[in-house]
Amino acid sequence: MSIIEEISELLQNGKAKKVKELVRQALEEGYDPKVILNEGLLSGMMIVGGKFKNNEVFVPEVLVSARAMNAGLTILEPKLVEVSNEPIGKAVIGTVKGDLHDIGKNLVVMMLKGAGFETYDIGVDVEADTFIAKAEEVGADIICMSALLATTMAGMQECINKLQESNLRDKYIVMIGGAPVNENFAKQIGADYYTPDAVTAAEVAKSAVQGR
Amino acid sequence: MNSMERVVMALQHKEPDRVPVYPIISGASRRLIGADYKEWSTDAEVCSRALLKAREEFDLDCIVTLIDLSVECTAWGQELIYPENEAAHPDYNNSVIKDIDEYSKIKKVDYRTCERMTMHIETCEKLVKEANGEFPIIAFVFGPLGTLSMLRNxxxxxxxxxxxxxxxxxxxxxxxxxxxxxxRGLMATGISGIMFDTLFSSGTIMSKQMWSEMEGELVKELAQTVRDEGGLVMIHNCGERIYFDAQIKYMDPCAISFLYPPDDCRDFAECKEKYGDKVTLIGCVTPATAVIGTDEEWEEECRNNMKDMMPGGGFMLATGCEYPANAPFDKARKMVELAKTVGKYKER
Structure with missing residues (x-):
């Protein structure tokens, strides 16, 4: 098994320390950082994502894999900057105002990173204006909003209304997700996409930016 | 037939006069008496008055004391935040367990030293007194793993x-x-039973094996404790793909309140076929529909739930989780009306 395959496998098993060590070792051995990223870390995370979607692994397993990916990324990111690895797009993501739930949102962040997005996680309890300001600041392609409460999902509508008022609506792909929302709600508020899980969110985001 | 008789028949898997109904009106009840959320969730007098008002106003068949999921964790000193119009939640910036090494500081405590637990017990006492045996009072308790998650995140x-x-x-x-x-303290108030929230027994969270290992034996003992006190054991779990089989194995509940079909059933009809003779099914209308759905969608869901699960008894029409705390009451009222009309057994 190559060191790259080993990184992927260790990531799938949630072994953060070992992933970090092997990423460092792979760099020392002269592996291209992009190869380590794409064929080691991202490939491993995509496998975990696929298993999650198929109910073969569950939230704890995905979280420890994501933690392992992040551990590897801390070593890899400075090298990736040097070789100017281009992301496939930029996404701003957060949980809407009044809502503190973040596990689903965090899983989407991981899957977006795994799909090659530069991801800006602006946390929980995020004001509509903050989504827009951050998207403008970083030149995002996508705004992703999450809500777990029926009482907070109105924050998604507010953000879209504000985008329209500022003539910025067409500039961004708007995606929503979370337990109380659905396809109909997405249509109702004028969002571009609703996705039911983190893996689908990353797939749809990728296809949406590529289709622009 | 009064509500108590109706619910008891449903729990015995017999057909009462009509489907019992309970659109889990909890925090929303505060609005009926003009109380604020914090007052409602910390003052037994206010809380019980609001829940009784909801029961009277909408002719509900029972009361479940779902106050919020942060009642139990305060016994270990978890600080809470009380938003103006939402349920209380832990201050996640100041969790009791800040590091994996700190689990060992969680020891058994005397629940009587916990203000929120004693408030809950006091609420149950007041409700039982007012109910006078005419409708059941079910106390709501977050399971051990759930309580622990509120201390850690x-x-x-x-x-x-x-x-x-x-x-x-x-x-x-x-x-x-x-x-x-x-x-035991709750049961001593004379309530009919306890509904345990087993949040983590769900395919969207952890594997069946992990849940069984982590919480199975603990909730088994808790369920037995309630039965030993003469109470009914019920489960609430509004997760997707919940593990009916594992929860029944460990807890042997008389009823399960749920929102989505379990992990081993395609839909509610199959759930009825597979589990209808083992547990009374409570649910499963989507609470969010009360906020984002049309009247027609709400009615359709209520009707479909009854079509799939009411035959032969063993069913209570309810929301699959708490009725949204700030939603208008018209859909709750509609649910009760449908249970009284479409849910009649003798005319079917």
Missing amino acids: QQEMYMDLYDDPDAVKEAAKEISETLKEYC
Whole structure:
């Protein structure tokens, strides 16, 4: 098994320390950082994502894999900057105002990173204006909003209304997700996409930016 | 037939006069008496008055004391935030368990020293007195793993389950021992039973094996404690793909309140076929439909739930989780009306 395959496998098993060590070792051995990223870390995370979607692994397993990916990324990111690895797009993501739930949102962040997005996680309890300001600041392609409460999902509508008022609506792909929302709600508020899980969110985001 | 008789028949898997109904009106009830959320969730007099008002206003068949999921965790000193119009929640910036090494500080405590638990017991006392045996009062208790997650924060606890399952399990056991005494205190008020929230027994959270290992035996003992006190054991779990089989194995509940079909059923009809003779099914209307759905969608869901699950009894029409705290009441009223018309057994 190559060191790259080993990184992927260790990531799938949630072994953060070992992933970090092997990423460092792979760099020392002269592996291209992009190869380590794409064929080691991202490939491993995509496998975990696929298993999650198929109910073969569950939230704890995905979280420890994501933690392992992040551990590897801390070593890899400075090298990736040097070789100017281009992301496939930029996404701003957060949980809407009044809502503190973040596990689903965090899983989407991981899957977006795994799909090659530069991801800006602006946390929980995020004001509509903050989504827009951050998207403008970083030149995002996508705004992703999450809500777990029926009482907070109105924050998604507010953000879209504000985008329209500022003539910025067409500039961004708007995606929503979370337990109380659905396809109909997405249509109702004028969002571009609703996705039911983190893996689908990353797939749809990728296809949406590529289709622009 | 009064509500108590109706619910008892449903629990016996017999057909009462009509489907019993309970659109889990909890926090929303505060608006009926003009109370604010914090007052409602911390003052037994206010809370019981609001729940009784909801029962009277909408002619509900029972009361479940779902106050919020942060009642139990305060026994270990968890600080809470009380938003103006939402349920209380832990201050996640100041969790009791800040590090994986800190699980060992969770020990069994005397529930009588916990203001929120004693407030809950006091609420039950007042409700039982007013109910006078005409409708059941069911106390709502968050399970040990759920309570523990409120002391740590769920995401960290999920990873801890992977990194040091023994530490998590040991802390959950200490919590469970506390909950046993708490359940005895609740049962002493004369309530009909206890509904345990087993949040983590769900395919969207953890594997069946992990849940069984981490919480199975603990909730088994809790359920037995309630039965030993003469109470009914019920489960609430509004997760997707919940594990009916594992929860029934460990807890042997008389009823399960749920929102989505279990992991081994395609739909509610199959759930009825597979589990209808084992447990009374309570649900499963989507609460969010009360906010984002049309009247027609709400009615259709109520009708479909009854079509799939009411035949032969053993069913209570309800929302699959709490009725949104700030939603208009028209859909709750509609649900009750449908249970009284479409849900009649003798005319079917």
